[in-house]
Amino acid sequence: MMQSRLHAHIGTLRQLEILLAVHDRGGVSAASEHLHLTQPTVSIQLKKLSEAVGTPLYNIIGRQVVFTEAGFEVVKTATDVLDSFARLDMSLSSMRELKSGTLRLSVVTTSKYFIPHLLGPFCERYPAVDVQLNVGNRQQIVERLKQGVDDFYVFSHPPLDIETDSIEFLSNPLIAIAHDKHPLAKKRNLRLKDIADEPFLIREQGSGTRYAIEEHLRKLKIKLNTRMTIESNEAIKHAVMAKLGISIVSAHTLLFGGKSGLVQLKIKDLPINTNWYFVWLKSKRPTVIATEFLKQVEGEGRDLLRKELKLSGIKNQ
Numbered sequence: 575m576m577q578s579r580l581h582a583h584i585g586t587l588r589q590l591e592i593l594l595a596v597h598d599r600g601g602v603s604a605a606s607e608h609l610h611l612t613q614p615t616v617s618i619q620l621k622k623l624s625e626a627v628g629t630p631l632y633n634i635i636g637r638q639v640v641f642t643e644a645g646f647e648v649v650k651t652a653t654d655v656l657d658s659f660a661r662l663d664m665s666l667s668s669m670r671e672l673k674s675g676t677l678r679l680s681v682v683t684t685s686k687y688f689i690p691h692l693l694g695p696f697c698e699r700y701p702a703v704d705v706q707l708n709v710g711n712r713q714q715i716v717e718r719l720k721q722g723v724d725d726f727y728v729f730s731h732p733p734l735d736i737e738t739d740s741i742e743f744l745s746n747p748l749i750a751i752a753h754d755k756h757p758l759a760k761k762r763n764l765r766l767k768d769i770a771d772e773p774f775l776i777r778e779q780g781s782g783t784r785y786a787i788e789e790h791l792r793k794l795k796i797k798l799n800t801r802m803t804i805e806s807n808e809a810i811k812h813a814v815m816a817k818l819g820i821s822i823v824s825a826h827t828l829l830f831g832g833k834s835g836l837v838q839l840k841i842k843d844l845p846i847n848t849n850w851y852f853v854w855l856k857s858k859r860p861t862v863i864a865t866e867f868l869k870q871v872e873g874e875g876r877d878l879l880r881k882e883l884k885l886s887g888i889k890n891q
């Protein structure tokens with residue numbers, strides 16, 4: 575952007591509007607009539623504008639207004655400025671009516687399984703709204719939250735040291751999975767200590783799933799035999815199918831991501847009961863779009879996901 579302080583001397587946009595009216599209507603009296611102002615008011619405002627610009631904008635010759643070269647330049651700029659405001663007005667009102675604008679979401683990796691199911695009905699209802707979905711692990715999404723660029727963040731463990739508001743909208747049971755031919759697959763009443771020697775596959779540092787598993791194991795004073803750290807839920811599922819080990823994942827990774835070749839182990843110390851939260855910065859004023867989306871999540875969105883979770887047959891032990 576070019577640097578200039580001229581705008582700081584120009585009194586008001588109203589003065590530019592008056593100048594344009596004089597130019598377009600061809601005189602002070604026609605402009606006064608058009609703007610419902612008295613002629614002296616129009617003349618005083620134009621005088622102030624000339625003084626601010628530091629040069630005469632027009633001369634009265636005979637009874638005619640004749641613009642100076644500087645006057646024409648100011649008229650050109652006034653047209654651009656007022657056009658920009660007209661465009662701004664149009665885009666703000668279309669945002670108010672949800673005919674344009676953007677919904678920005680940053681969500682943790684594991685929630686990517688169900689977020690699209692919430693976005694589907696919203697996008698259908700408001701096809702002109704652009705959606706930007708950013709996906710990362712918990713640590714990455716905490717960083718985004720600190721920057722505050724998005725409308726909402728989705729976590730199962732929202733950070734406690736940032737001032738946020740949130741709604742809890744769905745349970746997130748973490749369950750143990752094994753490949754369907756695993757010797758423990760059919761066993762009932764297992765305890766976590768029964769799987770302590772099994773090769774265990776776990777998400778990377780910074781993952782919320784890993785954080786919840788480590789907390790749970792710490793409380794129960796159990797150590798698992800971690801064999802591999804894997805940065806993706808899908809890769810973990812495939813590694814389990816490939817008999818590389820067992821794992822604990824969010825039930826949602828099976829519900830919406832498919833579960834063929836996998837079984838849920840029946841372990842009494844599971845599931846780890848966590849919940850999903852929609853989180854937003856307390857200091858950020860919600861846009862009309864964000865408010866509408868939250869309304870949908872709190873209403874039909876939550877119901878839809880609960881129904882699907884029930885139908886899936888993924889049970890809490």
Ligand code: PGA
Pocket residue numbers: 682683684685710711712713729730731777780781782783784786848
């Ligand atoms: P993750 O997050 O995808 O980073 O594991 C899930 C969560 O916050 O529970």
